[in-house]
Amino acid sequence: MDNANIILVLPIIIPLLCALSCLFFWHRTGVQLYINIIGSFALLASSILLLQNVYNEGVISTQLGNWAAPFGISIVSDILSAIMVLLTAITATAVSIYSISAVDNKRKSYGYYPVYNILIMGVCGAFLTGDIFNLFVWFEVMLISSFVLLTLGGQRPQMEGAIKYVTLNLISSTLFLTAIGLLYGITGTLNMADLAVKLREVENTGLVTAISLLFLISFGIKSAVFPLFFWLPPSYHTPPVAVSSFFAGLLTKVGVYAMIRIFTLIFLADTVFTHNLLLVIAGLTMVTGVLGAAAQNEFRRILSFHIVSQIGYMVMGLALFTPLALAGAVFYIIHHIIVKTNLFLVSGVTHRLTGTFELKKLGGVYSAYPLIALLFLIPALSLAGIPPLSGFWAKLTLIKSGLEKDSYIIVATALVVGLLTLFSMTKIWSEVFWKKRPETEGIASGRENSDRRSLIPLLIPIIMLGTITLIIGFYPEPVFSLATKASEQLLNPDIYINSVLGEKN
Amino acid sequence: MSLALVFLIGILYAAGTYMMLRRSMVKLIIGLILLGHAANLLIFTASGLTKGNIPIIDPEIGELVEPFADPVPQALVLTAIVIGFGIQAFVIVLFKRTYTKTGTDDLDELRSTDSLD
Numbered sequence: 001m002d003n004a005n006i007i008l009v010l011p012i013i014i015p016l017l018c019a020l021s022c023l024f025f026w027h028r029t030g031v032q033l034y035i036n037i038i039g040s041f042a043l044l045a046s047s048i049l050l051l052q053n054v055y056n057e058g059v060i061s062t063q064l065g066n067w068a069a070p071f072g073i074s075i076v077s078d079i080l081s082a083i084m085v086l087l088t089a090i091t092a093t094a095v096s097i098y099s100i101s102a103v104d105n106k107r108k109s110y111g112y113y114p115v116y117n118i119l120i121m122g123v124c125g126a127f128l129t130g131d132i133f134n135l136f137v138w139f140e141v142m143l144i145s146s147f148v149l150l151t152l153g154g155q156r157p158q159m160e161g162a163i164k165y166v167t168l169n170l171i172s173s174t175l176f177l178t179a180i181g182l183l184y185g186i187t188g189t190l191n192m193a194d195l196a197v198k199l200r201e202v203e204n205t206g207l208v209t210a211i212s213l214l215f216l217i218s219f220g221i222k223s224a225v226f227p228l229f230f231w232l233p234p235s236y237h238t239p240p241v242a243v244s245s246f247f248a249g250l251l252t253k254v255g256v257y258a259m260i261r262i263f264t265l266i267f268l269a270d271t272v273f274t275h276n277l278l279l280v281i282a283g284l285t286m287v288t289g290v291l292g293a294a295a296q297n298e299f300r301r302i303l304s305f306h307i308v309s310q311i312g313y314m315v316m317g318l319a320l321f322t323p324l325a326l327a328g329a330v331f332y333i334i335h336h337i338i339v340k341t342n343l344f345l346v347s348g349v350t351h352r353l354t355g356t357f358e359l360k361k362l363g364g365v366y367s368a369y370p371l372i373a374l375l376f377l378i379p380a381l382s383l384a385g386i387p388p389l390s391g392f393w394a395k396l397t398l399i400k401s402g403l404e405k406d407s408y409i410i411v412a413t414a415l416v417v418g419l420l421t422l423f424s425m426t427k428i429w430s431e432v433f434w435k436k437r438p439e440t441e442g443i444a445s446g447r448e449n450s451d452r453r454s455l456i457p458l459l460i461p462i463i464m465l466g467t468i469t470l471i472i473g474f475y476p477e478p479v480f481s482l483a484t485k486a487s488e489q490l491l492n493p494d495i496y497i498n499s500v501l502g503e504k505n
Numbered sequence: 506m507s508l509a510l511v512f513l514i515g516i517l518y519a520a521g522t523y524m525m526l527r528r529s530m531v532k533l534i535i536g537l538i539l540l541g542h543a544a545n546l547l548i549f550t551a552s553g554l555t556k557g558n559i560p561i562i563d564p565e566i567g568e569l570v571e572p573f574a575d576p577v578p579q580a581l582v583l584t585a586i587v588i589g590f591g592i593q594a595f596v597i598v599l600f601k602r603t604y605t606k607t608g609t610d611d612l613d614e615l616r617s618t619d620s621l622d
Binding site for chain 2: 137147148151156159160171177178181182237238
């Protein structure tokens with residue numbers, strides 16, 4: 001085994017090892033905490049190494065068990081996969097630190113850490129696999145651990161949210177499995193690179209397009225696009241903040257990643273139809289998400305609806321299908337994961353300080369804790385796309401690519417939705433931070449006097465992610481060139497195919 | 506044989522979808538299970554049913570003898586059944602817990618996380 005192989009599987013093995021070693025210390029959550037933090041930093045290091053390798057050497061791949069390409073399971077990483085793994089590692093590190101004081105001891109003693117690590121493993125596996133059935137398996141790994149994290153604690157809202165989340169995600173898995181079965185029926189292969197080659201020769205393009213739509217619906221449910229997003233807003237605000245911020249940052253983006261992967265690599269037979277459909281979906285997703293958010297009055301529910309609306313921007317980049325648009329989509333994913341996780345983390349801190357998520361009962365955080373107000377403002381303005389923060393560059397790229405392709409309607413939609421996002425963020429700002437604390441009786445002053453030291457682990461990840469947002473905002477050039485390189489690779493599927501199947505194909 | 510399976514799969518998908526549209530939690534679970542079975546059978550049928558030999562090379566002949574059964578869909582179905590079984594077990598426990606927590610099995614009453622306030 002040479003080095004490249006080890007680097008490729010490390011992001012899957014590290015969380016697995018962490019989960020296993022956490023199980024050995026089941027009754028000692030203090031030890032699990034250290035294992036978790038060490039593990040997430042190891043994951044961060046390995047993912048940086050992976051990105052560096054992919055950046056220097058192009059797409060790298062390995063065959064598990066040394067079975068030659070179309071027969072065994074391939075693990076492949078192009079720049080997009082490596083970026084996604086790096087983002088997973090950043091989020092995992094931030095949430096690991098945050099969990100120290102944000103997750104209660106009862107949840108920790110019922111296996112929070114092992115399940116959390118399995119979830120990270122599932123996410124990394126989904127980003128790195130080059131086999132479509134293996135992708136299904138990673139999705140299931142991810143789903144079952146997210147089910148557990150969502151319901152751990154067993155409060156009534158969690159249960160109700162989980163039923164919606166579980167049911168719709170299981171339907172999505174069934175559709176995914178159906179589509180895989182049909183695809184195997186016409187091509188006789190499961191390896192994504194091999195599928196791409198074989199599908200070029202299939203003459204029955206109608207059937208292929210139908211299968212691609214099955215995949216679209218399945219990944220659409222997972223990434224919460226219009227009209228399949230109904231499970232997300234009622235479930236994401238129910239678990240503890242640490243869990244929901246990890247979900248908000250990453251899980252829907254796995255669906256977006258899968259969509260980008262299959263619609264740039266495998267299903268290119270009828271791009272006029274599929275990508276126009278994607279464009280319509282993108283526009284509607286943006287609008288419904290942001291309008292849903294405008295109607296909400298609870299911190300995390302507003303943010304949940306914004307996830308939906310932001311997914312629209314990423315799908316827009318995929319739908320426009322030009323090098324600049326795909327680079328914009330990749331840039332947007334990078335910006336979004338960091339910012340969205342951060343916003344959820346901030347909502348957790350205000351909850352810790354005031355004891356509520358309800359906008360009506362909140363208030364006065366700015367005068368009491370100006371630092372937290374500042375830490376909210378960075379991701380919030382970035383989400384709305386105010387220059388010079390990261391969201392501005394992401395939106396600028398997407399809108400520029402839309403103008404180049406003369407898709408004025410989607411550009412107008414994106415701009416208006418950006419404005420409405422700003423409206424939502426100012427609503428949170430004025431309700432939570434700016435206005436005076438309402439003097440309602442019966443609302444305890446929360447845990448205002450709670451131990452200041454327990455706030456430190458909550459603030460470290462927020463500052464860390466906020467700094468990343470600022471860095472991307474002021475020096476977008478390296479990130480942008482990385483995104484451009486990723487989109488070049490996506491638009492030349494032959495690079496990916498040759499790396500997996502060998503040059504002779 | 507193929508045709509019979511095709512009809513069976515169609516019926517399973519239809520029945521599964523119908524069951525999921527009901528308001529009862531138990532019927533929702535049954536619907537999910539039926540959909541899972543339908544998908545498994547579909548993989549099996551779509552990849553071609555063959556009455557053939559096992560796909561193992563006989564050392565005396567040195568190559569595969571036609572007709573042989575494709576082992577991949579069987580491996581896929583096996584994996585999918587195992588995953589499906591685990592998830593169904595989890596779902597049943599989840600629904601049981603929800604029932605004890607909320608005291609209702611009517612899905613229309615589980616709306617508190619959807620409402621605006």
